[in-house]
Amino acid sequence: MRKILLIGNPNVGKSAVFSRLTGARVTIANYPGTTVEFTQGFLRLGDEKAAVVDVPGTYSLHPTSKAEEVAVEMLKSGNLVINVIDATNLERNLYLSLQLLERDIPVIVVLNIWDDAKHKGIDIDVKKLEQLLGVPVVPTCALTGEGIHELIVRLQEVKSISYPARSDMQRWQEVGRIVEQVQKIHHKHHSLLENLADLSIKPLTGLPIAAIVIYISFQIIRKVGEGLISYVFEPLFDNLWLPLMAKFSLFLGTHGFLHDILIGRLINGEIDFGQSFGLLTTGLFVPFAMVLPYIFSFYLVLGLLEDFGYLPRLAVLVDNIMHHLGLHGYAIIPMILGLGCNVPGALATRLLEGRREKFIAATLMAIAVPCMAQIAMIVGLVGERGGQFVAIIFIVLALLWFTLGMIFHHILRGESPALTLEIPPYRMPQILSTVKKLRMRTEAFLISAVPYVLLGILIINILYTLKIIDFLATVFSPVLSGFWGLPSEVISALLVGFLRKDVAIGMLGPLNLTTKQLVISSTILAIYFPCVATFIILVKELGVKDMLKSALVMLFVALFVGALLNLILPAYL
């Protein structure tokens, strides 16, 4: 099967072209480095089926950085290159094009973001560019799909050409010569978006704008999440599912092994979705009625911010702070993604250059950035006792994030590398593609969460029945009650926490904890270990040795912070 590679500078729309060509589902956003992994999809060309690979962005083919090495390596296995270039940045993009042409592989050039180029008063003579490069050039706007059909048609005519090899200097001269002949720029006045872009990067206006953006995002996430819970999901469960389950409970005889697994324990003779812990009651209520609404509202807001292009600006504004933690501003991206789910957050640590940075970022994220599923459960469970207690948990985590980062920066040898980042222009989010991304992420949550939640509940029910929980509770009781002041039953939540953090928090519900105990155990559950899905990714990204160190830090911090909170939080909480 022929292999087609999509290669180009970061943030030129390779993933958007990829998704148009293959129909495959990939995340598309307006910031450099959205794609950190190769994604493969398939395209039908007449009778032939071809593999298409979305390669992470690279500025050149000099094997000087990891991303570039990987791109060079990929080139060896490809049969054809679709070189995606940003029509609004022809000159810089053409450098990579020339490097690609010099290699012995057929190339077709895609002039993406063509619509924006027109708005910006940039005229490119496509015919002339084709002549000068000697390969087909197709203007496209991948977000709307314009030009993709022509691209597919013209893929057939792509041939290998011989192109003179050049030195760095000669290549830039040739780029200059080409640009001079094909591009005309008509001066246009700054648009509203461009003015807003400038304001949000100047510190005097940018910092207040950042505060407003974060505040509004937070409010939308909260209001939409709460709204969906109280007006959609809780009524659905209470009015439709509960009567059904009540009948089923009677049918099963209100107790017994099968009843306990499917329906759970009855609380005062009734099913309680929060506390019964059966597969069909709590097992469905937790992912659908407690977590899903917040996943939806979080990814709605994140998707809009990503597509608009706000995140790189935030990265620049927080660069100073991040340097105190041994990181640079762009490390805010894995943290923000981690708030949704730690798995993409862990993958995004690839945006960072060195081993030291990856270690710091991954460890800080795993310890102090709870995922939205966990946050939703904390808000649901601890929030019942009062908002101030939820606040305590998040303040502790935020302080930990800063302190640990500063400690790492201090004791780990090396320094935080400087930021170099291309800041994309603001773009109005395309509603269709934003909705598609939201759907993709929500579905990904359901597909990965629901089975694990059910598995967790199943395992815990079995362990209870086999008295293994009682045994572990006795073994770990010195730490649990001695250090943390928690009843030893909390061990069951810590056990399930390896699998899924949301159910783990949920398991604290039926334990009749005091508010102080609830705050401590929720905080420990956030810190002590990432869920297994994140753990696997972190082992891959950091290597076994660094991940081992990271895990030790997590356990130690959990022990310490739990004990400290037990000491300083007043008992009447």
Place this chain on the structure above:
Amino acid sequence: MVLDLTQLKPGEKGIVVEIQGGAGFIRRMQCMGIREGKRVSKISAQFLRGPQIIRIDNSQIAIGFGMAKRVLVEVFKD
């Protein structure tokens, strides 16, 4: 007048005359569009020796303070 990028004030423009550093650094700057002969304009500078934001052609680039110090420009007025 030759200044480095950190000395250029927001709103000022210049032509890159020299990039001080090894081949790797120069290449990295070139790939972001910063190379000798290019016109740059300064957009802003973050507080406390933070990243410097410049515009070259159609792209905005943030580069660290230390790196910006090593890019020299001849200031011009239009």
